[in-house]
Amino acid sequence: INNGQHTIHLTVINLSANIHIFTLGKAIFVFFVNCFQFIPLTIRSRKAGDYFYPIGLGNKKKLQDYFVDEKIPRDERDAAPLITSNNNIIWVVGHRLDERYKVEKDTKRILKFEIRQMK
Numbered sequence: 001i002n003n004g005q006h007t008i009h010l011t012v013i014n015l016s017a018n019i020h021i022f023t024l025g026k027a028i029f030v031f032f033v034n035c036f037q038f039i040p041l042t043i044r045s046r047k048a049g050d051y052f053y054p055i056g057l058g059n060k061k062k063l064q065d066y067f068v069d070e071k072i073p074r075d076e077r078d079a080a081p082l083i084t085s086n087n088n089i090i091w092v093v094g095h096r097l098d099e100r101y102k103v104e105k106d107t108k109r110i111l112k113f114e115i116r117q118m119k
Helices: 063-069
Strands: 006-014 028-034 042-044 082-085 088-092 109-117
Touching: 063 088
Parallel strands: none
Antiparallel strands: 006 109, 028 109, 042 082, 082 088
């Protein structure tokens, strides 16, 4: 997938006891998400009124409030790609995953996202 600013590569992974979940450095963001029941996925920029359930916070939060609380510079807020399904934010790329899509112990298949910023 290419939105003009980022390229996204998706890989399906069947989990077994031998697979470890990891992330790479800042140049490439890799994230694993339990979202097969939520396909199709889209990539878009933020819209007024967007909200999600940031992993670890336990409750719903407006995306604008999340950006302010996390001290994300204003010029980066509109550029942050969002992975969504049916207009629900799954991942604020490079920042936080939505709690509803995290990988659980009983998860059998996941999508691996590799996000690369285009030069």
